[in-house]
Amino acid sequence: MPDPSATYDAVISAGLELVDGDRGSLMLLDESLGALVIRSQQGLPEHIAHEARVTLGEGVAGWVAEHDQAVLLQGRASADGRFSPGENLPVQSSLSVPLRAHGEVLGVLNLGQVRGSHETALDESDKRLAQVFAQHASISVKYAALWELVQRRGH
Numbered sequence: 001m002p003d004p005s006a007t008y009d010a011v012i013s014a015g016l017e018l019v020d021g022d023r024g025s026l027m028l029l030d031e032s033l034g035a036l037v038i039r040s041q042q043g044l045p046e047h048i049a050h051e052a053r054v055t056l057g058e059g060v061a062g063w064v065a066e067h068d069q070a071v072l073l074q075g076r077a078s079a080d081g082r083f084s085p086g087e088n089l090p091v092q093s094s095l096s097v098p099l100r101a102h103g104e105v106l107g108v109l110n111l112g113q114v115r116g117s118h119e120t121a122l123d124e125s126d127k128r129l130a131q132v133f134a135q136h137a138s139i140s141v142k143y144a145a146l147w148e149l150v151q152r153r154g155h
């Protein structure tokens with residue numbers, strides 16, 4: 001089996017290409033931390049990519065994981081009353097979609113556009129497309145995470 005991080009990277013690349021995004025992350029639920037952690041990303045500042053820990057219900061990704069529902073945002077997350085004022089990474093539009101397999105939420109796929117205009121912003125059709133993509137990608141993510149667990153236990 002390939003390196004699990006290669007699977008996570010492929011999911012982000014394909015998801016961003018699908019919706020013409022330029023920033024994204026794949027966050028998985030780490031049971032030992034009780035939080036979502038970034039396992040792959042493109043376009044995020046390094047400090048966020050390495051330090052981000054999001055508990056269920058916290059922020060956009062935590063809300064998506066807790067409620068098992070996709071979210072489409074236009075502009076900053078802080079403009080939406082469900083999310084904290086601290087979530088102010090500059091984006092034109094963004095999507096956060098739950099990754100689930102076998103009835104459990106594994107994590108969240110975040111896709112966004114920093115560049116672009118109102119005319120090219122992510123919309124409801126992108127959201128539906130990302131949800132279908134996430135359904136299929138979740139299987140690969142699940143098996144990559146299981147393989148990673150097997151590797152850790154074997155060493």
